[in-house]
Amino acid sequence: MSRALCWIRRDLRLNDHRALFEACANHDEVAVVFVFDTVILDALENRSDRRVTFIMQSLLELDQGLRKRGSSLIVLHGNPVHEIPKLAHELKAEAVLTARDFEPYALERDEEVRQALANQTIDFQTVKDQVIFERGEILSLTGTPFKVFTPFSRRWLEKFEERVDAIAYDPELSKLIPESLASPYSMGLDYSLIRFTECQPWLDAGEQAGNAALTDFESRINEYGDARDIPSVNGTSLLSVHLRFGTISVREAVQTALQHESAGAKKWLMELIWREFYQDILANNPQVVSTTFDPTYAELEWPGIDEHFEAWKAGQTGYPIVDAAMRCFAETGWMHNRFRMIVASFLTKDLLVDYKKGEQYFAENLLDFDLASNNGGWQWAASVGCDAQPYFRIFNPYLQSRKFDPDGIFIRKWIPELAYLDNRSIHEPSEMEAVMSDYSLPIVNHAEQRATAIAMFQQAKRNPTSM
Numbered sequence: 034m035s036r037a038l039c040w041i042r043r044d045l046r047l048n049d050h051r052a053l054f055e056a057c058a059n060h061d062e063v064a065v066v067f068v069f070d071t072v073i074l075d076a077l078e079n080r081s082d083r084r085v086t087f088i089m090q091s092l093l094e095l096d097q098g099l100r101k102r103g104s105s106l107i108v109l110h111g112n113p114v115h116e117i118p119k120l121a122h123e124l125k126a127e128a129v130l131t132a133r134d135f136e137p138y139a140l141e142r143d144e145e146v147r148q149a150l151a152n153q154t155i156d157f158q159t160v161k162d163q164v165i166f167e168r169g170e171i172l173s174l175t176g177t178p179f180k181v182f183t184p185f186s187r188r189w190l191e192k193f194e195e196r197v198d199a200i201a202y203d204p205e206l207s208k209l210i211p212e213s214l215a216s217p218y219s220m221g222l223d224y225s226l227i228r229f230t231e232c233q234p235w236l237d238a239g240e241q242a243g244n245a246a247l248t249d250f251e252s253r254i255n256e257y258g259d260a261r262d263i264p265s266v267n268g269t270s271l272l273s274v275h276l277r278f279g280t281i282s283v284r285e286a287v288q289t290a291l292q293h294e295s296a297g298a299k300k301w302l303m304e305l306i307w308r309e310f311y312q313d314i315l316a317n318n319p320q321v322v323s324t325t326f327d328p329t330y331a332e333l334e335w336p337g338i339d340e341h342f343e344a345w346k347a348g349q350t351g352y353p354i355v356d357a358a359m360r361c362f363a364e365t366g367w368m369h370n371r372f373r374m375i376v377a378s379f380l381t382k383d384l385l386v387d388y389k390k391g392e393q394y395f396a397e398n399l400l401d402f403d404l405a406s407n408n409g410g411w412q413w414a415a416s417v418g419c420d421a422q423p424y425f426r427i428f429n430p431y432l433q434s435r436k437f438d439p440d441g442i443f444i445r446k447w448i449p450e451l452a453y454l455d456n457r458s459i460h461e462p463s464e465m466e467a468v469m470s471d472y473s474l475p476i477v478n479h480a481e482q483r484a485t486a487i488a489m490f491q492q493a494k495r496n497p498t499s500m
């Protein structure tokens with residue numbers, strides 16, 4: 034009789050769950066555990082963090098799913114480096130299976146878990162789950178990782194044709210240990226035990242909600258190409274949170290895209306490949322967590338001041354499109370991709386504030402925060418990353434506003450003091466209109482800041498190390 038422990042982390046579902054599938058296929062009995070990791074949780078200042086609520090609600094649903102099959106989830110609170118080997122020992126498990134994770138903290142933690150388990154002769158197996166292709170699978174003809182998206186995506190598509198990675202796996206859940214065996218080890222699902230309080234995320238958590246979001250998006254997928262850039266319409270999938278926490282499997286998302294021939298579906302598949310690209314960049318270049326991917330800009334000094342950073346966070350820069358996006362973000366933890374690009378460009382190229390500050394603020398507040406995508410997005414916008422936006426191509430916030438929120442619908446919603454302005458003025462209120470509306474005047478001049486930013490990058494290119 035062999036028993037295995039399936040350790041779930043950011044794969045909060047039962048369907049197409051690779052680690053669970055492998056555990057059930059190769060062992061007689063399987064227990065499922067989730068650890069509220071105190072290393073991660075203790076670092077969160079906000080004790081009603083939206084992500085904790087999303088995880089808790091997803092776990093409640095997952096636990097119900099296990100209970101329907103006569104089992105239940107084992108929930109622990111502590112450092113997994115100690116908790117997992119201890120539980121595996123107590124349950125007399127032969128093996129622990131989990132999804133592979135290339136974030137630097139996860140790699141370090143998993144290595145410690147592996148060693149602690151090895152000391153007890155318990156096997157530790159990690160399986161690919163979060164991506165279709167992981168580190169080392171998408172390589173150039175010379176066998177090196179790609180640094181540019183387009184050839185990466187071409188190779189990704191070729192490789193996908195050759196392989197069957199997108200086939201969903203249905204775990205044989207009859208192997209789960211009975212609830213009576215699992216529950217004595219579990220502390221249960223309760224916010225107070227982990228010292229957090231529940232909040233109300235803007236979208237429903239859990240696997241059912243993930244599937245519903247995918248089904249809903251499928252009815253709109255053909256329009257994605259045109260609708261994806263207009264934040265005031267429901268044009269994108271809103272699946273990033275579900276992909277982040279694994280309440281939907283990426284294989285299901287890719288299969289959905291492939292079931293449609295339209296340009297919209299093809300474009301959407303490309304976005305999923307962008308996600309894989311940034312995962313690949315992080316896995317191959319973990320240094321990007323602390324420095325620029327492009328070494329030319331590693332020593333770049335950003336002259337932006339704290340006061341401007343605070344105004345950006347508060348949505349009080351005097352640039353309506355930036356302020357609307359930032360106010361929406363502060364209230365919901367969500368930001369449309371077009372706005373992420375606009376506000377990141379504004380912070381780095383107009384306010385000349387270090388992208389790492391913006392990256393950190395997003396990391397603290399994004400419900401879909403994903404280290405690889407967030408770091409990739411910020412380095413792209415700041416022109417210091419891999420296959421980044423060229424430094425001289427700087428978004429004009431007024432033009433972006435007119436193009437992507439032409440009727441000011443989004444601005445009106447989030448900056449009510451400007452709602453009375455007509456479609457011409459709302460993007461760029463005059464000084465008098467701003468004063469009359471009690472709205473901030475622009476804290477910087479876009480044209481001047483743009484010139485300063487370009488000069489700053491040119492200087493860094495001429496003299497990369499002396500900045």
Ligand SMILES: Cc1cc2nc3c(=O)[nH]c(=O)nc-3n(C[C@H](O)[C@H](O)[C@H](O)COP(=O)(O)OP(=O)(O)OC[C@H]3O[C@@H](n4cnc5c(N)ncnc54)[C@H](O)[C@@H]3O)c2cc1C
Nearest residue numbers: 269270271272273304305308370373402403406407410411
């Ligand atoms: C500065 C900045 C920070 C970002 N931070 C994150 C982050 O922390 N987490 C995150 O998931 N995405 C991040 N993105 C990427 C993108 O903004 C979000 O994935 C997208 O807005 C999520 O909305 P959606 O699910 O409706 O996307 P859709 O348009 O429906 O796209 C489908 C999926 O493709 C992936 N995707 C789409 N665009 C990108 C992209 N540019 N890079 C990587 N993956 C992408 C996401 O998983 C997304 O759910 C960031 C982008 C920028 C510019």
